[in-house]
Amino acid sequence: MSRKSTFPLAVLIDGDGFHPAGWLHPAAVTGQAGKIDRMIEMARVAEAAKIDLFFVADTPAARTDQLDIWRRWPKFMNVLEPMTLLARLAxxxxxxxxxxxxxxxxxxxYNIARQFASLDHISNGRAAWNVVTSSNDYAPRNFGLDRLPPHNERYEKARESVEIVKAYWDSWEDDAFIYDRQQSSSFDPAKQHPVDFKGKYFTVHGALNQARPPQGHPVIIQAGASGDGKELAAETADVVFSAAGDLEASRAFYSDLKGRMARYGRDPSELKVLASLRCSIGKTRQEAVDKYHLLQSLIHPDVGIKMLSEQLGVDLAGLPLDEPIPPGVIPQTTNREKGFFERLRALILAHPTKTLREIYQLYDYGTAPICGTPTEIADLLEEWIDTGAGDGFMLLFNTLPSDLNDFVELVVPELQRRGRTRTEYTGQTLRDRLGLKHRANPHPSRTRDKMVS
Ligand SMILES: Cc1cc2nc3c(=O)[nH]c(=O)nc-3n(C[C@H](O)[C@H](O)[C@H](O)COP(=O)(O)O)c2cc1C
Structure with missing residues (x-):
């Protein structure tokens, strides 16, 4: 009898919990994202459960307007800078x-390549970079821009950036640094391959001032769901966080994305799709559903309206809460997160009689929630994997640390018992554990002595 394979699990830790009202839940520990001891504790909990990846989401900005609203939803308002945080967690x-x-x-x-190469060295091959183009207008203002550049330009720039970052990671061969005192030679000059890039957005010449990362390339993650996002991922990503919503949509996303890879000479197995899911776990299904509904009911109306406004890219403030959203105010497209926009737009159009309040309470911000007992959730995760909706999971938690603790204490052992997730760490690096190959340096190997003779 063929044995079903194990699948990887990743956890997204954003201190206050992913749900807009997660921090208001009585089980939440507030302000965790800014506290190193709390982040260490959660990383250890995840490691004890043999989770493959501890992931920190980020945007490089605090909100600076409408603070009377944002104080009720403190997403990214008090967080540790991710690279410094990960260096400590390493x-x-x-x-x-x-x-x-x-x-x-x-x-x-250059900065991106250097930071992730360093993290890869510091952690002995455990680093992963999530490539994003950003989706709010607060971040650009910290970098001399009024607003985000257009979506397609952001992706064009991202494509150049990823190409350059990879080239920096290849700017030395793996065995370039030799420290041969007798020959008075610390490195082999023939093993440097400087980056020489002239593009629309970047022009660079240079090499990293450190040895090649242990993984060759730190793992490259991508989570865009637009056509441009999927194309970039098909060409360059090792891991994709999908957030298509339900099982059917996730299957469609999975096969669409993998189908694009042949264009770039890549085999589908070279990219692992981790389906994003949020679990609400209860002793009974009803308890889990009630837990989720409690959170939805804790969404302050200001936050509900803000959440929909952000994802639609139009300000809904001022519309009556207990009347339907007039279809005319819903735009056809967005310059922001296209995948999330399409899902919300479809939800509103499918429920023309629901009020603004009902829509925000119905809307699952970010990803589909699954409510159930540990057994039901384990069944569902297996079904997603076995029917082609993902290669593994990116788990988000409504409330932290309680939902992370519930997941590792109740669901992980069930999956381990079924032989579907790891019980021990194997291999040396994150690439090994995700079933991804070490990235060989594409430059033909050279040595100075051979060049000279
Ligand atoms: C699990 C997950 C994590 C994400 N983390 C971040 C993040 O940390 N920062 C960010 O700006 N966007 C993040 N995103 C958003 C995506 O990277 C992407 O920008 C978004 O889906 C819009 O891309 P699109 O317009 O191609 O759909 C995340 C998405 C998912 C599904």
Whole structure:
């Protein structure tokens, strides 16, 4: 009998919990995202459960207007800078992968390449970079821009950025640094391959001032759901966080994305799709549903309206809460997160009689929630994998740390018992654990002596 394979699990930790009202839940510990001891504790909990990847989402900005509303939804308002945080977590853990978001719209490729290469060295091959183009107008203002550049330009720039970052990671061969005292030669000059890039957005020449990362390339993650996002992922990503919503849509996303890879000479197995899911776990299904509904009911009306306004890219403030949203105010498209926009737009159009309040209470911000007992959730995760909706999961938690603790205490052992998730860490690096190959340096190997003779 063929044995079903194990699948990887990643956790997204954003301190206050992913749900807009997560921090208001009585079980939440507030302000965790800014506290190193709390982040270490959660990383250790995840590592004890043999989770593959501890991931920190980010945007490089605080909100600076409408603070009377944002104070009720403190997303990204008090967080540790992800790369410094992960460097510390690297020292506090030994196997779990460490991933963070850094935006190609604002950070120079050299800085990105250097930081992730360093993290890969510091963690012995556990680093992962989530490539995003950003989706709010607060971040650009910290970098000399009034607003986000158009969506297609952001992706064009991201494509250049990823190409340059990878080229920096290849700017030395793996065995370039030799420290041969007898020959008075610390590195082999023939093993440097400087980046020489002239593009629309970047012009760079240079090499990293450190040895090649242990993984060759730190793992590259992408989570865009637009056509441009999927195309970039098909060409360059090792991991994609999908957030298509339900099982059917996730299957369609999965096969669409994998189908695009052949154009770039890539095999579908070279990219792992981690389906984003939020679990509400209860002793009974009803208890889990009630838990989720409690959170939805805790969404303050100001936050509900803000959440919909942000995702639609139009300000709904001032519309009556207990009347339907007039279809005329819903735009056809957005310059922001296209995948999330399409899902919300479809929801509103499918429920023309629901009021604004009902829509925000119905809307699942970010990803589909699954409510159930540990057994039901384990069944569902298996179904998603076995029917082609993902290669593994990116788990988000409404309330932290309680939902993370519930997941690792109740669902992980069930999945382990069924032989579907790991019980021990294997391999040396995050790439090994995700079933991804070490990235060989594409430059033909050279040595100085052979060049000279
Ligand atoms: C699990 C998950 C995590 C994400 N983390 C971040 C993040 O940390 N920062 C960010 O700006 N966007 C983040 N995103 C958003 C995506 O990277 C992407 O920008 C968004 O889906 C819009 O891309 P699109 O217009 O191609 O759909 C995340 C998305 C998902 C599904």
């Amino acid at each position: 020292g506090e853990t030994s196997h779990i992968g460490l991933g963070a978001t850094v935006s190609t719209s604002f950070f120079e490729p």
